[in-house]
Structures are given as structure tokens and as C-alpha cells.
Amino acid sequence: MICCRIVNRGQRHVWNHAQIVVILWNDKTGVRLIKPSKSVVARNFAIEKLEQTGRFVLFLGQVVRYTFKRPVRVRLYLEQMEKIGVDSVPIITLSSLAIGMIFALQMISFLQPFRAEIATGSAVALSMSREFAPVVTTLMLIAKNGSAMAAELGTMKVTEQLDAMETMSVEPIHYLVVPRVIASLVMFPMLTLLANVVGVLGAFLIATGAYELEAATYLAQMFRDLQPTDVYSGLIKAAVMGVIVSTICTYHGLHSLSGARGVGESSTHAVVASSVSILIADYLMATVMMAVMY
């Protein structure tokens, strides 16, 4: 964001947000600029990031507080569950089917020289349930729903719809954010379960159809290696990711700057921040689950 622009004897000087510049004015020589040291810039950057983190933590606290506050608007929860869950079934089915099929192709070509291609089912089922299904489902939902959450709330903010709610004593976090967070918490794991089933089915079709592996042996091997904890761990990850995505995206929407550009930027920031956050969270959860569950 450009905060200041000065034209000095034909030279343009432009400063961005969070930069400190000392301007000395001299009638004869024009302005003289003293730029801040790198340590000052770094300190201001750190303070700004700390402020943003603090605001987000306060926002999370409010989300938790309003989750347990009456009235519970069941209709809004169901509406969001339909938007996030039911409406996402086609895209999740298609993407997980493709991933299962591609993964099976790669695994079979890798395992064939060792005559171990029958283990493809186990490999696909384990990696889908532990990692691919929750991560791919979440990434697809960020693209489809996360950006929409940020854009919708951002538009509501810049057109004073949020102010209108507040004047009617309706808290936007209670009315708009909580239903989205709860719906994400419920629907992300359900869609992940769907992705598991469809991905495994896609791999099965490739293994038994294109490569003519014996179906009974393939399935027996897969069910022997796949444990319930593998599925649970993926579903837990999906639930946590659902909360991360919905809170980050709604936060960016509610803090959108004015104008079409502000709304666009908030959507972009929401998608980038939630994508990076779920990958970091996935790594941390995988580390803990490796030690505790598997």
C-alpha cells in the first residue's frame, strides 16, 4: 500500500506502509531523505505481524465465545453444510477419483519389477486415508469455499451490511462466522471420508481393470494393512483443517479493506494463508500422530 508520494524536483519518491522516512526540507536544495535503518524496518515489520496475530487470536476467542451463545441458528448451520458439503460432492468425487487412479498407475509401475503390485491397494488406502484425502479435500474446499467466504464477507463489509447487522444488535461473528466454522468442522471430515472411498475405488478400478490384478487378493491385502486408526487420523486432520480454513477465511473477509480491490486482496490473502497454514498443521499433526496413533 502506498502511503506517501512526493514529487521533488522531477524525482518521485514513494513510500509503502510501515516505512519510516525522515524528510528534511531545504528551500534551496529541495527535500533530503533519510531512510530508516534495516533494524527499524525489521522492528516495525515484527510489530505489525504481532499486532495481526493478536487480532486473530482475539477473533478466535470471540468465535469460541459465540459458538456457545444463544440463539443457535440451526437453519444457518444447515445452509452452510449444504454449501460446503453437499455442493462440493461432485468436485471432491472427481478429484479424489483422479488421484486414486493416478496413484494406482504410479504404484503399479513402481512395484511391478519387484512383483509386489498386489500391495498397490494397501499403499493407496493408507496414503489416501492418512494424508491425501484430508489435504486434497481441504485444498479443493479452500479454492471453492474459502475464497467465497472471504469474498462474501468482504463484500458485506464494504457495502455496510455488517454495520446494518450490528445496528440490529446481531453480532456478525455469531450470525456469519460461527455457522461457517461449525459447518466446516462437520463437513470437511465427511467429504474426506468420501474422498477415501472414491480414491480407493479409483485405484481398484485401475488395478483390476487395466492391470488385471486379482480383486479378492487385492482387497484382502488392503483390508489387512489398513487399520481404523489410519482412517480416524485423517478425519481428525480434516476436522482441524476445517476449523483453520473457515476461521482464516472469515477473518480475512471481516477485515477486508474497502473497494473491489480490497475484497479481491482479502480473498487472495485468505486462500494463501489458509493453504500454507493447513500444510504446516498437517506436518505437525502427522508428527504427533506418528508418535501416538500408528
Added chain:
Amino acid sequence: MSAIIRLEQLSKSFDSLDVLRGISLDFESKEITSIIGQSGTGKSVLFKCMIGIMAPDEGRVFYKGKDLVEMSEEEKELVQRNFGYAFQDAALFDSMSVAENIAFPLREVLGIRNRREIRQRVREMLEWIELPDIGDKNPSELSGGMRKRVGVARALAIKPEILLFDEPTSGLDPVLGQTINDLVVRVNRELELTCILITHDIPAAFRISDKVAFLHQGEVIAQGPPREVIRSEHDMVRQFVENSFSSQEV
């Protein structure tokens, strides 16, 4: 006449910017009061402080003698039910139809669950703003003037005592602007509501208001009945009034 709202030494700053500086104003019950002044003089911030959705840094806001600043959140919510707010661009919820917009405060503020009662009230409000057939339309299908009238209907749905209008005629042609000004007068006369306007439509403000307050750089520099304010010796007021009325004469 008794003041339904009294502002005492109200101040509000954002970072180093003083938006309101010691504002003291009385708003009489069942009267129309217009707040006029240049853009960016803190008129909208004044509204938000007045209804309690923004806390002032200093000063007090009294509603019927009770201090809003000192109230708990629950008490404030009860008081806020007596305020209606008609926004500059109507601020209709674009994910809802017109009828759902008007039904929103009935459900959320008054807690009415009876669908027949809600439908009846929505129909009454649409008839009152003389737009009985637009309930199923989306806000995006309405003209600017219709949106503003629906915004007023939504604000009136909960039967408030005070209706705040934020620049009700901005962006409208003079004919539509006149329609909205007539609506403000109807709200005041027929429903006996206290109306407070923020407006740049100076001739209309002087014509329909019982009282005018002029804001400049976060301070009230003139207030009183229109005939008194129009004779103010303050340079800014004179300049504002002369320019507004001379452009009308042209």
C-alpha cells in the same frame, strides 16, 4: 419538549485524528433534526456513538436520561431496539430477497417466530413504502430509490422510536430525492418517530427539519431551528448555505 437523546462533550479519535471534539447536542422527541457539514467531519461516527455500536473516548450519550456508555451489553441491546438505521446505500442483505430483508429484524431483534405474523408485518411495511409487489425481488433488481425505501421499511419493521437516516438522498436525482424527503416527513408525522438525518441536501434539510446542527472539524459550530442557523455569522455555515441555495436558484 424533552430531549430523547442528549450528547454531552462527546469526543472520538482514531490514532491521532480527532473526529469528534466535545460534541454536545440535544435531540427532541418526535422532531426532525438534520446534521449537516462537509464530508469527513465525523457525522457517521456520531451516529455510531449515538446508538452504542462505537464507544466514545470521552463524553456521554443519554437515551431518555440513561447513559448508554455506562450500560452493560444486555442493557445496550435493549436500548438499541428503539433505534432504526437507514443506511446511505440501504445496506440491504444481498443474499436475501426484499421480504427476507424486512423479516430479518423481526426474527433477529424481536424474536418473532410465527411465519404468518412475519408475512403480515412485511406486507404492511411494503404497502407503507408504496412498493407492495417487490417482496420476492432481490435487492440487485431494485433502483437506488427503491433500495432506499426498502432500507427505511427494514428499519421501521421493529417499530423503533428513533430513525436515523444516513444521507438519505445521496446518489438520487432531484425527483427521487424529493420522494425520500417526503418519506422522512411521513415517518415523522404519521408514525410520530424522532428522525435524525445526516445529509448534504441543505435546502431539503432546512425545509423539513425542526432543528439543524452544523458540524465542522468535529465540532458543532451552529445549531437551532433552520431560520436561526440560516442567519449564522460563521463563515463556514454562510459559505455552505449560500452555495447550496445559489445552486438551487440556478
